[in-house]
Amino acid sequence: MKTRITGTGSYLPEKIISNEELAQWVDTSDEWISTRTGIKKRRIAAGETAGEMAARAAKRALENSGTSSEQIQMIIVATCSKEQCFPSLACQVQKAIGAVSAAAFDLSAACSGFLYALNTAHAYIRAGIYEKILIVGTEVLSDLVDWTDRSTCVLFGDGAGAVVAEASEEGMDGFVQYADGSKGEVLTCKGRSRKKFFQDGEEDGKPEDSYISMNGQEVFKFAVKKVPECIEQVLEQTGYEKEKIRWYFLHQANSRIIRSVAKRLEEPEEKFPMNLMEYGNTSAASIPILLDEMNRKGELVRGDKVILSGFGAGLTWAAALLTW
Numbered sequence: 001m002k003t004r005i006t007g008t009g010s011y012l013p014e015k016i017i018s019n020e021e022l023a024q025w026v027d028t029s030d031e032w033i034s035t036r037t038g039i040k041k042r043r044i045a046a047g048e049t050a051g052e053m054a055a056r057a058a059k060r061a062l063e064n065s066g067t068s069s070e071q072i073q074m075i076i077v078a079t080c081s082k083e084q085c086f087p088s089l090a091c092q093v094q095k096a097i098g099a100v101s102a103a104a105f106d107l108s109a110a111c112s113g114f115l116y117a118l119n120t121a122h123a124y125i126r127a128g129i130y131e132k133i134l135i136v137g138t139e140v141l142s143d144l145v146d147w148t149d150r151s152t153c154v155l156f157g158d159g160a161g162a163v164v165a166e167a168s169e170e171g172m173d174g175f176v177q178y179a180d181g182s183k184g185e186v187l188t189c190k191g192r193s194r195k196k197f198f199q200d201g202e203e204d205g206k207p208e209d210s211y212i213s214m215n216g217q218e219v220f221k222f223a224v225k226k227v228p229e230c231i232e233q234v235l236e237q238t239g240y241e242k243e244k245i246r247w248y249f250l251h252q253a254n255s256r257i258i259r260s261v262a263k264r265l266e267e268p269e270e271k272f273p274m275n276l277m278e279y280g281n282t283s284a285a286s287i288p289i290l291l292d293e294m295n296r297k298g299e300l301v302r303g304d305k306v307i308l309s310g311f312g313a314g315l316t317w318a319a320a321l322l323t324w
């Protein structure tokens, strides 16, 4: 059995912050942000939690696929910005949508989270364990960003995207996924520091560790090398020629990364849809939000071959080739 995406949904918070607005409190400009990243604005959760956004995106995906919440057998939520250690966001989504029969867990692979979750769902479906799985990517990265650090705060946004994945004759044709923990320090968010109960002395960690910290140029180099490599691998694994691929849905981090990947693959940029101009980098949510937009515009037709690729902290990266 293969894994087919039968429905998509997304939720974006209403609050919009443009580059011009950002430039009012950090030393930056629309010109710098646009030329370096392609980003023009981002959505910011003003009250909505990652769990609430996930549940809204999930309801829309269920509606779109014509699946009832009771039919869902497993929920995987990919996120790196949940507000609490437990219960998991997946359990919060289960409650909110009434998916009473579903097992539920969160998955942490940063900006590769949606791909890792999709590949995990596929493994369950291929093994014959489940037939209907809900996958959500949701992020409130505005909580993890130091809004006085111009090198990171201009890049990120909030939102959620979801898909229903079902067992089918057609669907996932192949995938690859990787991690390189030795490069973990390139992109980190160490979380709130806490004094350890059984350890004397100062709190471990400094306050600045609480925020996203990134070596932008290293991330750039990593992405433009590994993404084309893993896309080539998934093409080789499945035996499809690049000409057969209708769309490449890449993690929406930076338009320069996406253009560079297109160039390295010798594929036209038009095959690489982008919405990062509107939403910034929404980490695990970026690919399902983009899929939902393209699906609702009627740009995804049953039978289309599409490649998805995520890359991010860990470092982690992955690609999948699907028949839509």
Ligand code: ACO
Pocket: 027, 028, 029, 032, 033, 036, 037, 111, 150, 151, 152, 154, 155, 187, 214, 215, 216, 217, 219, 220, 253, 254, 256, 281, 283, 311, 312, 313
């Ligand atoms: N506005 C104005 N100037 C800025 C800003 C800003 N927002 N941020 C940094 N600068 C300045 C720096 O201080 C530096 O000034 P200096 O030369 O006087 O020291 C100058 O701009 C150049 O800084 P660099 O960091 O070298 O800028 P670079 O050209 O590398 O662009 C960027 C930075 C956009 C982050 C780039 O490295 C990049 O695209 N990296 C990819 C990383 C990425 O997209 N990460 C997203 C998260 S990770 C993920 O999703 C996988």
